[in-house]
Amino acid sequence: MKEIQKLFRPPLQALLSEKVGGRWDKLQEIRCRTNQQLELCFDDRTEWIEASLMEAADARFMLNQLSDFSLYALENELREGYITIAGGHRVGLSGQVNTEGGVVKALKHISSFNIRIAKARPGAASRIMSSLYKPDGTCHHTLIIGPPKSGKTTILRDIVRSLSTGWQQYKAMKTAVVDERSEIGGSINGIPQHDLGKRTDIMDACPKAEGLMMLIRSMSPDVIVADEIGSERDVQALLEALHAGVKIVCSVHGDSLDSIRHRPSLRPLFEQEVFERIVILKKGMSPGVVQAVLETASPAGANA
Template sequence: MKNLLGVLPKAISQQLENLRENILDDVEEIRIRVNRPLEVTAKGKPYFIRYIPTENDAEQLINRLANFSFYTLEEELKKGYVTIEGGHRVGIAGKVILENGQVKAIRYFSSFNIRIAREKIGAAEPYVPYLYKGRWLSAMIIGAPQAGKTTFLRDVARLISSGVPERGIPPCKVGIVDERSEIAGCVRGVPQLHFGPRVDVLDACPKAEGMMMLIRSMSPEVLIVDEIGREEDAQAIMEAVNAGISLVMTTHGETYRDIQKRPILKKILSQQAFDRFFELARGGRPGFVAAIRNADGDLIKSNEGVSRA
């Protein structure tokens, strides 16, 4: 948080520094909206601070994000967010400029959403017996927004890349397609978080294209991707699975039953492309696993610790 506070306008960073320590340590998002109260979210709960950000605050922030050179941000602004040192992602809203029906830029910045990138080393370690059976299994991580899907996914990637010596599991080659620069939090292509020695990242690359690029050029044993959104993504997932590559991905939803209703996932589920489904829930910590299911969707472990495997 200290590095992040240094990027913010002084008036705003001072307000955040005055937060109670138990709130500051758990901040998930900082929302800065011009002429509206400063908002922070900690453990899923919003807190409003009696400070009203000004247009001058917005101008200071965007200048700092761009290092006073808007040219450096031109491509990122088209996507509506900027990734900064530490892997934190800053979403931006304001007046959109179009060219031939496509987003060219954003001007007159009015809102910023700073999502704090957190690592929880060891979050996935208790679940290695459900992720590894002589090889790393394909797994889908299901959860609502801010349930800790990306936090859990990062630690799975770290475990696969580093290996688990105490269980006799060797390090494997991991390819990450990070379309929204959210998994690895790359800055100038370099991951800002810890992933072990055998990770290769395609940053800001569409998933379908990225998966095929990595398969052709980097020979990954496991692919890591976030939420799929296009039919092409689903096709690329099936290509990877049929090529013998394990895949770990996240998807939005509360339960396995929720994702069964999504058209883009129906084919994947019908072909049992995934061996495990992890249902996450808010349990007081990021990446709290409420249930684990097998390829058929049957419960094999619940959060009460009842195992049926």
């Protein structure tokens, strides 16, 4: 976890290492707030480091480490409110927002950092893989639903690895990933740092709508994967992929099927009965706890 530890000045770095010890595999988040103690969110508990008051100098140091001393280079990321670092770890930011015409233009005076730790968990999707395949060896159009910290990306990453490598009697498929937030692959210079299988092609740090169409045109995938869909443009691109004969696997934030079925932006996907499998995750003691796998109708107008 060197890429995380180097975000802290030496005094806090030492306290963090001592407190976490050998529990990095159970650590989900490190929440850092100016003039407050560091908060550690493990799978089963939350702890604070008592002597770890984060000073303004610590916040400046962390921001400089995140931006490599060039905040201008991260202008877009700051506007979105998060930065993804090597290893696929996402650092959420909050502070004072500058707006123009109701649109966020910049985030400044950053006072809080939420370091979400990405972990590869090979086998995380093993319980559901058999239900994602058709008898002919292709995969079902699949939607993964889960609240924050339920392990959507963890499950999605392992699905990618399994589809791309081959699973039990099923052959490996050409798998394309649109990794807008660099969380699935944790790519550095376009090369995934997580194991995504031997037949995976990735479009890193690319908006989903554009990336979906680029990958279909350039890489002729059997299946295309995207994390955290939500906008109308995302949905339109998914429908285009469907009509191009490509299987789709994606995730969305939500507590239940009912919580997302009637969202205006997602409604076309349900009106056209796109998804054949819906995996619902619940927030549990560890990421990737499956609550249910729902079988739905075949997608309208698509037999591919």
